[in-house]
Amino acid sequence: MKKKIFKVIIVIMFFFKNLAYANYEKVFYDFSMEDISGKKINFIDYKNKVVLIVNTASYCGFTSQYEDLQKLWDIYKSRGLIVLGVPSNSFNQEKKKNSEVKEFCEVKFDINFPLTSITEVKGKNAHDLFKWAKDNHGKSAIPKWNFHKILINKDGKIEDTFASFTKPTSKKIISKIEDIL
Numbered sequence: 001m002k003k004k005i006f007k008v009i010i011v012i013m014f015f016f017k018n019l020a021y022a023n024y025e026k027v028f029y030d031f032s033m034e035d036i037s038g039k040k041i042n043f044i045d046y047k048n049k050v051v052l053i054v055n056t057a058s059y060c061g062f063t064s065q066y067e068d069l070q071k072l073w074d075i076y077k078s079r080g081l082i083v084l085g086v087p088s089n090s091f092n093q094e095k096k097k098n099s100e101v102k103e104f105c106e107v108k109f110d111i112n113f114p115l116t117s118i119t120e121v122k123g124k125n126a127h128d129l130f131k132w133a134k135d136n137h138g139k140s141a142i143p144k145w146n147f148h149k150i151l152i153n154k155d156g157k158i159e160d161t162f163a164s165f166t167k168p169t170s171k172k173i174i175s176k177i178e179d180i181l
Contacts, residue, residue, distance in 0.1 A: 023135075023136065024136055024157055026132060027155065027156030027157055028043055028046070028051065028129070028132075028152045028156040028157070029043050029044045029046065029047050029156045030043070030044075030156075031043050031128060031129045031132065033086070033116045033117070033119065033127065033129065034116060034117040035114060035115065035116055035117065036087070036098050036101060036102045036115040036116060036117055037098070037102070038098070038117065041114065041116065043156075046082050047156070048080070048154050049080045049081065049082050049154065050076075050080055050081050050082070050151070050152065050153060050154060050159075050177060050180050050181055051081075051082045051083075051084055051151075051152040052069075052072065052081065052082070052083050052084065052149055052150075052151055052152075052168070052173075052177070053084045053086060053129075053149065053150040053151075053152065054069060054083070054084070054085055054086065054147055054148070054149050054150075054168070055086045055087075055088045055090070055119075055121040055143045055146055055147065055148055056085045056086060056087050056088065056094075056115075056146060056147060057087065057088060057089070057091060057093035057094045057146040057147075058087070058093070058094055058095050058100075058101060058104050058105075059093040059094065059095075060091070060093045060145075060146040060147065062145075062146055062147040062164050063146075063147075065147050065167060065168055066085075066105065066108075066109040066111060067109060068167055068168035068169040069083050069085065069111075069113065069168045070083075070109060070110065070111055070112070070113065071168070071169055072168050072169060072173075072174075072177070073112070073113040076177060076181065077113075079181050080154075080181055081177060081181065082113075082114065083113040083114070083168075084113070084114050084115075084116065085105070085111070085113060085114065085115040085116070086115075086116045086119050086121060086127075087101045087115060087116065087117070087118045087119065088118065088119050088120065088121045088143075088146070089118055089120075090120055090121045090122050090123070090126075090143065091145060091146055093146055094118055095118075097118075098117050098118055101115070101118065102115065121143045121148075122142055122143055130142070130143070133150055133158060133161075136157070136158060137150075137158040137161060140161045141158060141161050143164075144163065144164065145163075145164040146164060147164040148161070148162070148163065148164050149161065149162040149163075149166065149168070149173065151173070151176060151177070151180075153180045154180065159176065159180055160176055
């Protein structure tokens, strides 16, 4: 009998594993970042929107995902999706200046979704938003590489995370976005 109870407890723990992290003293809307041009982005302006946060880099093998991110933005922005690119040199694959990143994204990929300034996304120097993501969603929220994706729901909480290998226009991401829009 004790073994059955123990097994049930273990199963329940794995089922609710992400919920154990989520104390959400703050939500996404409590944060801000500087945009690629140096202006402050107050995430409260994105309240009641779905936000896909993606740490990006200009010299990465996944840089072509900018095209799919722009497609998502074009298709879903009118329904309330914000695609937020966060250029980062955390993996030593980003340009040195915000102006260079901005020009690269506009010229090479015709990007017009919001981009932040170059930002640390992991470790002790990570932006508070990424520390918050880790604290509330666990290790899956920590970018392991460029083009890691964090999906924020309309309540300002983490809905899901997606590895760099998951294309922005994959069925997995699109179905999750459509479910929460």
